[in-house]
Amino acid sequence: MGTTLGLPVLEACRALFDDEQRVLAARVPVLAVDCAYGPHERQRLDLYRTSTETGLPVVLFVHGGGFRVGDKGGAESWQNAAVARTMAEAGFLGAVMNYRLLPDARWPEGGEDVGLAVDWLSAHAADFGGDPARIVVIGTSAGAVHIATALKLCPDLPAAGAVLLSGLYGHTPLDDRDEPYYGPNADYAGRMPREAVAATTIPLFIACAQFDPPRFQAEFLGLMQDRLERHGTMPQATIMPGHNHYSMAMHIGTADRRLTDEIVAFVKSTAT
Incomplete structure (x- = not known):
């Protein structure tokens, strides 16, 4: 499929995993639906x-979608919900969130929503069998951006760890497609979370795909270099062979357990 983005590639990836993910969806029903962590729909x-x-341990998944689209999924759609279901089968309390999107949302509202969701879980996870002191956040693409922004807005975000899959942190120039979210003539560098992600003491697990677009691969390498310079060591990280920007998160919950097993081990190591 190459390294390009777009609906045809997304649909092709979804078709690859549809059969296995439908089995997972039937095996792991939802525990609680549409818990409101804020007033917006x-x-x-x-x-x-x-x-x-x-x-x-509580594991919250934040979906991607280029700041414009995306949904937490559920009974009718396995995408994104599959990550929470997989974390549930690993013995955790799995959570998956929606957040405000364009054209309603603007920077930094995606990051604010992640912070609000983590605060909600801190207050309510115990009601559902979770430990509010052991919350790990996972985000892919725009979801990883929003987690990184939450770290910028709240350096003391009450999370035990963060998994960032194919995110943008400020190591590459602004893409025209992202301008509606960040704003025209915005101080893009000042709004990006590069420094916050480099500085955070929250344990990180960072990943990109072999067939991610070059911009995302450059962001991965830039963040690794920042962390090495700041902390003297690189964070836990992986480059997923054979996967692209969409398939890296979409395949979680299938028989290809390479990334799943690394994430589960990371959660166990940081949330105990």
Whole structure:
């Protein structure tokens, strides 16, 4: 499929995993639907759990979509919900959120929504068997941007760890497609979370795909270099062979467990 983005590639990736993801969806029903973490209709999250134990680590997934589209999924759509279902099967309390989108949303509202969702989980996760002191956030593409922005807005974000898949952190120039979110003539460099992600002491797991567009690969390498210079060591990281920008998150929950197993091990190592 190459390194390009677009609806045909997205649909082709979805078709690759549809059969397996439908089985997962039938196996892991939702625990709680449309929990409101804010007043906007998009400020909703769903919860999944299979364990009967309490005090479970909490894993929140933040979907991608170029600041314009995306949904947490559910009974009718497995995409994005599959990550929360997979985390539930791993023995965690899985969560997946919606957030405000263009044309309503502007920077930094995506990051604000991540912060609000984490605050909601801190206050309510125990009601569903989760441990509010052990929250790990996972974001892909725009979702990774919003997590990184949340770290910029709130350096003390109450998260035990963050997984950033194919995000943009400020190592490459502004793309015209992103200008509606950041604003025309905006101080793009000042709004990007590069410094916050480089400086955070929250444990990070960073990934990009072998067939990510070059911009995302450059962002991955830039963040790795920033972390090395700041901390003297690189964060836990991986480059997913054989995957592209869409398939890296979409395949979580299938028989290809390479990334899933690394994320589960990361959650266990940071949320215990």
